[in-house]
Amino acid sequence: MLPEPTVNALRDLSREEMITLIQRLFGEVRRLEAEVERLKQPPPTSHNSSQPPSRDWKADRPRSKRRKKVGAKPGHAKAERRLVDNPDRVFEVRVETCVQCGTGLLDQAPERVLRRQVTELPEIKPVVIETRQSQVRCPSCQRLQQGSLPEGLEAGRQFGPRLAALVTYLHHEHHLGFERLCGVMRDVFGASLSEGGAVAIIERAGEAAQPEAEAIGERVRQSAVIASDETSARVHGRNHWEWVFIG
Numbered sequence: 001m002l003p004e005p006t007v008n009a010l011r012d013l014s015r016e017e018m019i020t021l022i023q024r025l026f027g028e029v030r031r032l033e034a035e036v037e038r039l040k041q042p043p044p045t046s047h048n049s050s051q052p053p054s055r056d057w058k059a060d061r062p063r064s065k066r067r068k069k070v071g072a073k074p075g076h077a078k079a080e081r082r083l084v085d086n087p088d089r090v091f092e093v094r095v096e097t098c099v100q101c102g103t104g105l106l107d108q109a110p111e112r113v114l115r116r117q118v119t120e121l122p123e124i125k126p127v128v129i130e131t132r133q134s135q136v137r138c139p140s141c142q143r144l145q146q147g148s149l150p151e152g153l154e155a156g157r158q159f160g161p162r163l164a165a166l167v168t169y170l171h172h173e174h175h176l177g178f179e180r181l182c183g184v185m186r187d188v189f190g191a192s193l194s195e196g197g198a199v200a201i202i203e204r205a206g207e208a209a210q211p212e213a214e215a216i217g218e219r220v221r222q223s224a225v226i227a228s229d230e231t232s233a234r235v236h237g238r239n240h241w242e243w244v245f246i247g
Contacts, residue, residue, distance in 0.1 A: 043057065045057070081117075083115055083117050084117065087117060094106060094110075095108075095110075124188065124189050124190060125190055126163075126189060126190055126191040129153060129160065131149055131150075131153050133146055133147050133149060133155075134146065134147050158197065159193070159197065159201060163185075163189075163191065163201075164201045164204065164205065165205075166189075167181060167185070167193070167198055167201045167202070168201065168202060168205040170184065171198070171202055172202075178195040178198045178199065179195065181193075181198050182194065182195055182198060185198075
């Protein structure tokens with residue numbers, strides 16, 4: 001029921017003013033009904049609209065009331081790095097004098113020896129290998145002969161097989177670009193390597209791997225299944241697996 005002042009005000013309205021008021025109220029009712037229907041709909045997400053997943057609502061993680069204890073659980077055995085039996089270098093730290101009275105103690109047998117070990121990388125320095133290939137003229141046929149270079153030290157090669165293998169590994173497995181690759185070789189291994197030299201190493205590795213790559217490709221072409229991978233296609237809001245078969 002309307003309040004008394006409102007009822008009195010309505011009684012004073014003319015017929016035209018009453019019709020205008022009713023039409024305005026009817027429009028407001030329709031607007032509110034539309035708003036109610038909109039609120040009944042589920043909120044927009046990346047699954048029911050074009051909204052990106054980053055804007056989806058995510059529930060807050062409940063905060064744990066108990067503070068997690070730091071450290072090992074009671075009864076857990078302490079894990080320690082085991083000492084190696086044959087270390088590469090040993091430093092004998094002897095007690096020379098008594099810090100209290102100054103008596104010399106070098107001739108006293110130790111009651112206890114505390115062993116500790118530190119694992120360290122050796123100093124890395126590049127090794128330059130020089131070949132000296134003799135050329136000798138045969139006295140019988142006058143043909144000039146020369147000695148055969150060992151494998152890995154062939155003519156035209158400026159970097160040995162281990163260095164080349166490391167460059168190829170860092171480039172392909174760890175995706176280091178040529179600029180960063182040359183920086184690592186300089187800063188870590190002390191080896192001066194230009195970007196052109198790195199490219200030549202990668203190309204030589206590719207040529208060496210080409211026969212094996214072709215053999216693998218032929219086995220794949222003869223296989224019943226040539227590929228299986230998760231594609232970038234989205235089906236019903238999820239990644240879709242596609243299996244490719246040969247007829």
